[in-house]
Amino acid sequence: MAGYRIGVTSELRRPDGSLLFGDIGLHRLVDAGLEWELMPAVDGDVPPVELVARYDAVLAVGHLHFPRELVAAAPRLRHVARFGAGYDGIDLDGLAAEGVVVTNTPTAVRRPLAVAALTLLLAQAHRLAENHRAAVEGRWADRGRYRGAGVVGRTVGILGFGAVGAELAELLLPLGVRVVASNRSGTSPRAAELGVVMVPTERLAAESDYVVVTAALTPSSHHLVDEAFLAAMRPTAHLVNVARGGVVDQVALTAALAEGRLAGAALDVLDPEPPAADDPLLTMPDVVVTPHALCWTADFTREVSADVVQALLDVAHGRRPEHVLNPGAWDRRRG
Template identity: 65%
Template structure:
């Protein structure tokens, strides 16, 4: 029986083309694997019927995979994420069910860090305000849109993981002080990067730019809430390139409307896409992008290579490079059916 791969329909078309461009699906065929685009999922998770008949799933978006779901589809042994985020995937539950989960953290790291840097530079120079002044012929207003700048400012990176660490290295030469939030195991990494570690409230109070690169977990949900925003300077900005759920959007909207912070740069929202009446869409103090700012040609090439290699390695019984539940691998290797 041929090893079969299902491609989630959230970002893929029936012919294998995707919104990211060419991701090298032909490499699956060349490796002796069959593939097809799955039926579109209804809601946030595929159904057992959607997964039926597949050994592996290439998940482009952010579908949810639970233990109950994969236990109802015993043929499935591998969920491969196109990207780094894995919120909505029950890693422990899938491990107990013998399903390996992989992602592409190295390929995502630099494009996502550069996305945060893009928003940082745009906000520090009030790029969009100046753009609107120029395109509407309001040249006399240009003195009203002086940016805060970066020299001597404090950049608070919430989540000094792979992306946050890379971002710290990018912004440090710009003459800024870089700080991060207190959490388990962060001190050694922060010391190596020359980053100060502060409590979360102190980070909020001292940062001119708060940049969110943390993973979304139960404990980080709405980490930026009304209390966090109340501690920030009125001249400060929030930048989020991680997950929309890290921010209490109602609290952020209130802080922006009332002028308690200066602005925000958001590549992610909660939910996505936002409703047509989402108030953040109307605020000139906010730069919004559709969870796609890091989607460059480099991003597509590197992420696609990583995820396709993970699937091919798994199909042939080899350990993929980036398992998220690595303890399952020995069991998974015994139970998975290698490609013929």
């Protein structure tokens, strides 16, 4: 495959020059006769056509947007490979029409992201942020003031019951919780296997002690957790978001927390990212915020790296990769 060139988006490298995830196995591409290079940083969400047009494939480590008009003007491009599961900002139908295959790594992400969600849920259940602050500020007399609700006998609502949601339910059920869930279709064979009750979104909001957001960000899920959803939640309930910041109306969430209409929140994702330095969510005592990286464990890096490199190799050599997000593109693929 001499001359097959892969561009790796600039997010792979930190400002200090080190690699964000360390070695992700790009030597496998070179060993297979492919070329790769780190793309320059891009201003804005959409890379310039003249940059994308240089490559047969793009390994998208961050969240650049790939609209149809971009790839239509870059006829060399065959493949956009996402390092991770999310694909918001990528026009799947448009790229399929142009014959550009889009892949992601959902299997590798599933367990680390579910464990990250469980970590944040347990942090809320034990009021970890408030107890941490009491300890580091020397307020040992406040021991017992921040007693958590725990999880036994509580109801956890999983908003967006796909692969990650099902994995989370499997982790939660042995802890003695009741799990309810909702998704776009309203049904799930996996839910039936696990004993998870599928309910409408409004019922999930009303019944849950903890709501965990695992829904993909799409036009229909943007601000799925809105003012009405938050108003339906119990004032003792907590919100956990490990999906995308845009699934939650952050202004409405901030107001609900500030006014005591919600007990707390734990957020690995925000809108925008990074947040403004004066964002009130960063200083609220009942809120835990992490920088969209909580699932980035050693096993996450190893498995996602292996899957994304394999997808790049497969497409380059004419093999259908395992996780194609726009199947119609395979029949129309370029090259």
